[in-house]
Amino acid sequence: MLARVSRRLLARTLLGTALALPLFGISAAHAAGPVLTVEPDQAATQTVSGTVVPYREVTLTAQSAGRVVDVAGAEGDRFEQGAVLVAISDDRLRAQRQAAEAEMRTAEAAIREAQMQYGREMVSPQSRSIGQMPGMGVPSMFDQMFTQPMGQVMGMGDPALDRRTDLYSRYIGVDQAQARWEQARARVTELDAAIRDTRSEAPFDGLVMHKHVEEGDTVQPGQPLVSFGHVEFLRVEAQVPVRLVSGLQEDDYVQVRLDTGDEVEARVARIFPLADPQRHTVTVKFDLPQGVRGGPGMHAAVHLPQGELSSNRVVIPRSALIPGGALPRVAVLDGEGHVRVRMVRLGGGRGDQVVVTSGLEPGMQILARPGAGVRSGQPVGRGSPDSGVGRRDGVTDPWSRM
Incomplete structure (x- = not known):
């Protein structure tokens, strides 16, 4: 008889301790008992699709029309910068x-000819010989001493103005010849650049990703020739919904799963400043670790934190769901210690746990193992034997059988 009383007292003590643990903020992860405190979903993420791209990629195009005379290598061949x-x-x-x-x-x-004409005009002005009588001697001297001065007095000529005009004309001849030479030199420089552009060189160390032409093809300006990329480092480019971008910052790390089956941590390298007005997404690039398996073009699943939206998501054990019923339900304890049956909306499962997207909030207390007969309004400890909560009024006590 004494042993039976001792077992009953021990059982009551253990039950009271289990019921009191949640009241001191101890969650189900630290205390095993019929009541647990709902915790927020710390691992709430959303997966977006991305594509593996080279760290740098360019498409070389034709700058002039012509026939392709040489294509170096094939897809996958590596070349150094300048090749x-x-x-x-x-x-x-x-x-x-x-x-x-x-x-x-x-x-x-x-x-040279214009400069010589200008020098001759400086030494022997042409204006002095205009209007003079041919030959030498008295007629020429008479013309210079009397005829030209008398004509100037009568307003019939101005030798000084004629000289300035002749000098300016010779100077313009030199300037025009210089301009024609500079124009020809510019044309030579332009053609040198065009000839240089007929050779498409590697802008950096990398490999040929795709050839758009073959030797013998005729191309036009702007036609793609070859795609060249730097693939020693790889990136994942993804279109991220705007609501998820707020939870990202450059240099953060996220989980990425590749087609090869590898799951790695990728660094947020760049967040584009503008959103796509059609899809309402933002382009985000993630740096993959060096040496990861695979190459450009692979699919990648990027797991992104849901930011503020994850605060309303909680995770509970599957055993906390009330058995039976068309909709998932849980037994929530109110401030007075009574049971309140509440319907919840479930998300994805994680082993023996399940995500609750609505119906519960962090900090609520629920029954860890409610029975199918639990009902709203029942006080904690006063339920049917299958409710998972023992009755302590001495009428129905599951420990009384001990």
Whole structure:
């Protein structure tokens, strides 16, 4: 008889301790008992799709029309910076350059002739010989001493103005010849740049990702030639909904699962400042660890934190769901210690736990193992035997059988 009383007292003590634990803020993770405190979902994430892209990628295009005379390597071949990847014929451009050089030499000759004419005008003005009588001796002297001065007095000429006009005309001739030479030189420089553009060089160390042309093809300006990328480092580019971008900052780390099955941590490298007005998403790039398996074009699943939206999500054990019924329900304890049956909306499952998206809030207390017969209004400890809560009024006590 004494042993039976001792077992009953021990059982009552254990039950009272289990019921009192949640009141001191101890959650189900630290105390095993019929009542647990609802905790927020710390691991609430949402998955968005992304694509693995090179760290840097360019598409080289044709700058002039012509025939492709050389394509270096094939897809996957690596080249160093400055290596010629595609070459286009430049025969027509070189012929035009020769013509421009001939124009430049003609302009140089015109410059020398104009300078000589200007020097002659400085030494022997042409205006002095205009209107003079031919020959030498008395007629010429009479013309210079009497005829021209008398004509100037009568308003029939101005030798000084004529001289200034002749000098200015010779100077303009030199300037025009110089301009023609500079124009020809600019044409030669332009053709040199065009000839240089017929050689598409690697802008950085990388590999050929895709060839758009083959040797012998005829291309036009703007036509793609080859796609070249730096793939020693890889990135994931994803279109992230605007509501999830607020929870991201540059240099943060997120979980990324690749098609190869590898799950790695990726660094948030860049968040674009503007959203797509059509899809209402923001482009975000994530840096993958160096040496990760795979290559550009692979699919990647990016797990992003849900930010403020995750504060309303909680995780509870599956055993906390009331058995039976068409809709999921839980037994919530109110401030007076009574049971309140509440319907909840469930999210995804995580082993022996389940995510509750609505119906519960962090800090609420619920029954950890409610029975199918639990009803609203029942006080804690006064339920049916299958409610999971023992009655302590001595009428029905599951520990009384001990």
